Amino acid sequence: MMNIRFRRRIKNVARFWNNLDMRLKWGILFVIAIVYPFLASSQYYVHIMNLAFIYVVLSLGLNIVCGLAGLLDLGFIAFYAVGAYTYAILSIKLGLSFWEILPIACLTTALFGLLVGSAAFRLRGDYFAIVTMGYGEIIRILANNLTFLTNGPIGIAGIPRPTLFGFKFEDPFQYYFLALSFVAISIFLTYRFQASRIGRALEAIREDEIAAVSMGVNLKNFKLISFIIGAMLGGSIGVFFASYATFVSPESFSFMESVMVLAMVVIGGMGTIEGPVIGALILVFLPEALRSLSDYRMLIFGALMVFMMIVMPKGFMGWIKPRRILKVAEEENSFVTRDF
Amino acid sequence: MFLQQLVNGVTLGSVYALIALGYTMVYGILELINFAHGEIFMMGSFFGLLFWWILEMTGLSKVIPIPLAIFLMFIFSMIATAFLGALLEFIAYRPLRSVTNRLIPLISALGASIFLQNFAMLTFGSTNRVYPAIFPDVGWNLFHARISLIQIFIFITCILIMAGLTVLVNKTKLGRSMRAVAQDYVTASLMGIRVNRIITITFMIGSSLAAAAGVMYGMYYGVAKFDMGYLAGLKAFTAAVLGGIGNIPGAMLGGFCLGIIESFGAGYISSEYKDMFAFLMLLFILLLRPSGLLGQQVPDKV
Numbered sequence: 259m260m261n262i263r264f265r266r267r268i269k270n271v272a273r274f275w276n277n278l279d280m281r282l283k284w285g286i287l288f289v290i291a292i293v294y295p296f297l298a299s300s301q302y303y304v305h306i307m308n309l310a311f312i313y314v315v316l317s318l319g320l321n322i323v324c325g326l327a328g329l330l331d332l333g334f335i336a337f338y339a340v341g342a343y344t345y346a347i348l349s350i351k352l353g354l355s356f357w358e359i360l361p362i363a364c365l366t367t368a369l370f371g372l373l374v375g376s377a378a379f380r381l382r383g384d385y386f387a388i389v390t391m392g393y394g395e396i397i398r399i400l401a402n403n404l405t406f407l408t409n410g411p412i413g414i415a416g417i418p419r420p421t422l423f424g425f426k427f428e429d430p431f432q433y434y435f436l437a438l439s440f441v442a443i444s445i446f447l448t449y450r451f452q453a454s455r456i457g458r459a460l461e462a463i464r465e466d467e468i469a470a471v472s473m474g475v476n477l478k479n480f481k482l483i484s485f486i487i488g489a490m491l492g493g494s495i496g497v498f499f500a501s502y503a504t505f506v507s508p509e510s511f512s513f514m515e516s517v518m519v520l521a522m523v524v525i526g527g528m529g530t531i532e533g534p535v536i537g538a539l540i541l542v543f544l545p546e547a548l549r550s551l552s553d554y555r556m557l558i559f560g561a562l563m564v565f566m567m568i569v570m571p572k573g574f575m576g577w578i579k580p581r582r583i584l585k586v587a588e589e590e591n592s593f594v595t596r597d598f
Numbered sequence: 599m600f601l602q603q604l605v606n607g608v609t610l611g612s613v614y615a616l617i618a619l620g621y622t623m624v625y626g627i628l629e630l631i632n633f634a635h636g637e638i639f640m641m642g643s644f645f646g647l648l649f650w651w652i653l654e655m656t657g658l659s660k661v662i663p664i665p666l667a668i669f670l671m672f673i674f675s676m677i678a679t680a681f682l683g684a685l686l687e688f689i690a691y692r693p694l695r696s697v698t699n700r701l702i703p704l705i706s707a708l709g710a711s712i713f714l715q716n717f718a719m720l721t722f723g724s725t726n727r728v729y730p731a732i733f734p735d736v737g738w739n740l741f742h743a744r745i746s747l748i749q750i751f752i753f754i755t756c757i758l759i760m761a762g763l764t765v766l767v768n769k770t771k772l773g774r775s776m777r778a779v780a781q782d783y784v785t786a787s788l789m790g791i792r793v794n795r796i797i798t799i800t801f802m803i804g805s806s807l808a809a810a811a812g813v814m815y816g817m818y819y820g821v822a823k824f825d826m827g828y829l830a831g832l833k834a835f836t837a838a839v840l841g842g843i844g845n846i847p848g849a850m851l852g853g854f855c856l857g858i859i860e861s862f863g864a865g866y867i868s869s870e871y872k873d874m875f876a877f878l879m880l881l882f883i884l885l886l887r888p889s890g891l892l893g894q895q896v897p898d899k900v
Contacts (some may be wrong), residue, residue, distance in 0.1 A: 330701065377881070381888050384631065388839045389884055392877040395832070399874045513832065517633075517708055524705045557716040563709025564690045571697045 272578035311437035317534035319491030325528035327484040328464030333394025339511035341496020356420030367493025375485040413507025527575025601743035611857020612756035616811035617834030618849040620804030626844035633707035636831015637714035642809025646675035676806035683805025842893020
């Protein structure tokens with residue numbers, strides 16, 4: 259079957275890729291990323307890549323909450339919204355610059371994450387998920403109705419663009435390198451975070467909460483930290499988004515967006531670092547690739563999402579790199595569920 | 599004012615409760631949040647409308663008495679949507695049954711929901727579709743509140759459907775197998791229950807309830823739109839969680855509570871924030887009762 263041959267070919271490439279040194283791997287990717295805007299045929303493709311970069315950072319942030327700590331967060335976009343609105347409001351009303359607002363926005367989203375998290379962590383599993391969904395919606399409704407602050411459904415327009423040493427970012431091409439540095443810093447931070455004591459504790463929590471508690475892991479604190487770190491990543495890229503689009507409105511922060519980011523994490527492969535990056539690229543570029551189908555674009559997109567999950571239920575990374583260690587446990591589980 | 603809001607809230611709550619039942623039944627059996635359920639509700643509404651169009655085209659709409667036409671609309675929409683629900687389960691969920699990560703079916707459901715929404719947009723158009731005003735516009739005034747016939751109809755139909763469902767789940771053989779599968783499907787399959795068939799039937803029942811809700815919603819508000827499933831689905835899911843997800847009386851209670859809260863919030867405080875009251879109430883209740891109003895606290899398995 260052509261399918262099998264195709265898959266084997268991908269797996270060969272993947273094996274070669276996986277054997278490379280991690281630094282070399284990311285190095286190659288960054289060289290490609292730096293060359294990309296010079297090769298792109300139009301500003302439009304650079305713009306799409308910028309959008310993809312925004313989603314890459316968002317899904318890296320969600321991956322910390324979801325993939326690393328194993329908490330289902332359905333309202334992640336709220337942090338992004340808080341970051342974006344912080345920039346929009348502070349830059350217009352107080353005239354602060356991009357670089358001043360960035361740390362402020364990180365702090366605001368962290369506080370917000372702390373507030374939400376400390377209330378929500380009493381709940382388990384799906385109840386936690388629904389509460390996160392609830393605060394996501396509450397933030398959107400507030401943005402819609404606190405007209406004196408957010409200008410309501412009309413949104414805030416004319417947000418100033420960032421400058422760096424007198425250089426002003428204006429077109430997608432110039433923004434591209436700013437976005438790329440956001441991505442690079444997020445990837446670096448995620449790596450360091452995952453390898454740290456906290457990261458390892460979170461993985462222990464994800465695999466087995468009870469075992470982790472009996473090993474002396476403080477569940478609540480570690481989960482909160484993951485929540486806050488994820489929130490800060492989301493908030494910081496929210497600042498970038500507001501400065502890039504120069505316009506924010508509640509429409510950009512719907513529940514659907516949260517779910518799309520979650521889909522990026524899951525489709526790419528949860529708990530890995532390459533996964534969310536790949537997932538974000540796939541889900542941003544797929545509708546572009548389907549553009550020729552015009553009206554049927556989103557229809558096919560939905561069908562492909564179902565198809566992708568059926569073909570690679572462990573995400574793209576799990577598909578090209580089966581994890582041997584977990585196999586025994588999974589077989590034990592699937593023994594009872596396979597055929598009835 | 600008070601009574602009026604109560605009546606509106608109960609009407610809205612009945613619709614939420616019917617949709618919430620579909621969420622909760624599927625969750626009870628598969629521990630899966632069926633994200634596409636809101637879209638099923640929307641398709642149910644459109645199937646009802648489609649049936650009315652067929653009646654109009656064939657000229658039967660003038661011949662058949664209105665109560666019968668409404669009854670047939672419900673039946674047609676419920677049957678068609680039941681098959682749609684079964685199809686959804688077969689395509690998007692069944693291949694993922696053995697996957698241990700519960701997020702995977704969730705994303706598949708999301709894909710299915712995007713598909714259905716766009717399917718509806720392409721077939722029925724992206725604007726509001728007017729529902730036929732076949733319901734006689736009569737109402738009664740009661741202590742300064744106006745209760746219309748359609749509100750009474752929605753409430754009574756919901757109560758009847760829920761009573762029917764309660765009997766089905768608690769008294770029949772099918773219901774017993776459903777409860778058995780919900781409790782432990784491995785053991786249930788060892789006892790000779792065809793688990794796959796029960797799951798399909800559960801999806802069919804849940805979908806047909808959503809279809810009934812969809813037709814009622816269409817008649818009540820007079821329109822159907824391709825994206826109506828999104829917010830209604832979200833609210834109904836909230837209602838299901840409010841009552842304790844997986845718990846059938848809980849979904850009914852949650853639906854009514856949510857409808858009434860929303861209606862009072864809109865009437866007394868501000869209609870702009872009405873969606874927020876629903877969610878704030880949810881947060882508040884979950885903080886007090888972490889597994890919903892009627893949900894049971896399940897201890898962790900070691």
